[in-house]
Amino acid sequence: MDHQALTAILFLSVVALTLFITIRASRQTSGTADFYAGGRSFSGFQNGLAIGGDYMSAASFLGISGAIALSGYDGFLYSIGFLVAWLVALLLVAEMLRNSGKFTMADQLAYRMRQRPVRTAAAASTVTVSIFYLLAQMVGAGSLVVLLLGIDKENTLAVSAVIAGVGALMIVYVTVGGMKGTTWVQIVKAVLLMVGSAVIVVLVLAKFDFNLSELLGAAASNSGKEGFLEPGLKYGIDATHKLDFLSLGIALVLGTAGLPHILVRFYTVPTSRDARKSVLWAIGLIGVFYLFTLVLGFGAAALLDTGKESAVATSSGNLASPLLAEAVGGGAGSTGGAILLAVISAVAFATILAVVAGLTLTSSTSVAHDIYNSVIRKGKATEKEEIRVTRYAAAGLGIVSILLAIPARNLNIAFLVALAFAVAASANLPAIVYNMFWRRFNTRGATWSIYGGLISCVTLVFFSPVVSGKLNADGSNAALFPAGVDFHWFPLENPGLVSIPLGFFFGWLGTVTSKEPAAEERFTELEVRALTGAGAERAVTH
């Protein structure tokens, strides 16, 4: 049997397993606390796994190892920002959010502010971040599944069908399984990902007698690139690239703790102490995983052809891990190689499904809980009505992202992930941090920081080289708009360096230009509740 048939069978097994989990979870789901927060009954360890499953996207599994395989050390820089960022979540956000919120990011702001403006702002930013992230994942999923199954890239119908299939699956997970189903899908994915990559890591290291220095030496000499083991190959070209890297680094480290689909995970555990435990597990898991990607990336550089015309280079590095699996399994054509390639491809597929499910659930929860119930129905909707709207919203958002992802499938939209982190860091984090630590903070401050950060991010990216005017080294067009269109004036690809300070500035400005005694008064209550857990939402007992 060839590896593509085997891959297809394993893909279908992943789909069958996740659907089984989803249907089982739906039987234990009754009210909003179940549907949005999994009954708050997951343990710290389970939630730690789910956070890992939610966070380690195909972009990190295939993207980072691919970036290391192609750009050497510079690929590694990403993973460090992605990991260190968890300390912001651990120290400043996770526990206090668990104690003071209910289902969404907005709950924590609405605790002491005027509900409708802050919920509208928070929902706008949640949906924007999630759609950006979702689009990047779905377009990635399309090209990835096509590559892994060996479908012709020019076959529009097949590629569109794959994107629509992924979209349909995520709608089913969310509408049927709610948070319980989504969480279990993420847990299973995290386990598959860790075990799958651990196997490849051991096989790679075994080839070099478990000597890291030898692996690095082989990677450097096989890549044929000067300075492969040092920073600078990708970002060190000139001063603008260096500033861009600084901007990216800041957005990565501050963005994680403002990503809505990560924030809602803290509501799925019974207490703030469990929220802390889950972040500790997540840090361990994600840290080990990024160490794995280091070995995978340098292993691919050492063992595979990464030259200009190679499969690794033409897939922008995305095929580095799957092809490495094939190589260490015995090479192309061998049974071992075919099995490992199929297994790693299935793991990558599970990874995509788990991440898109988390994103869809988070954004549709925000639409139903913040916009429908609080803004439109003024808090009078029943739990049943709210859940029904969530299901419609999930289906709607899913269909919108399928319709956007299909025409975008050949566009270069990898920048959307970095943009999602930048929006999270510029719009969400300032509001969350001010709200928890600044008594004077109020409704205008919250809305100004969210809209200010969001609008400045999107504007700067729109006028950046990634949207128009960016060229590849060989002179071909690398921007979203076609060649010849160039209206960019902002030099950096990552807006964080400017937009994060702007988000904090607008939050401050909005606050000091308005008075809202009620918000200051209720800060006392928020502070006590956030630090002690007094009055926090309880777990559901069935």
Next chain:
Amino acid sequence: MTSDISPHDVAARHDPVYDELHAAPEFAELKRRYRSFVFPATIAFLAWYLLYVALSNWGGDFMSKQVVGNINVALVFGLLQFVTTFAIAWLYSRYSTSRLDPLARTLDERFVELAGKASDGRSDH
């Protein structure tokens, strides 16, 4: 535009029990202990991370120095970021278990007593 603020908007859930807890010396101590750990720790790890980013950008000569075999300063520095992240997470876990949780629990218990309602999902396990 005060006219469109419905009771739902102002969410009148101010509970005097919270004022009482806020005034308790245990709460002041809990807040002091929490902030005295997380503020310096946050500044420290952000500075350490930014130093790493800056050195990767502008410290090429230093970062490319060989340490052992093919392992250079850049790799050691990057791996040290992992070590410090794990270390800070572990220290915070220890600190919060021994210095924060007991106070938080005491205050939460007092809240339950005063407000006459349970607040803390399942008890600790």
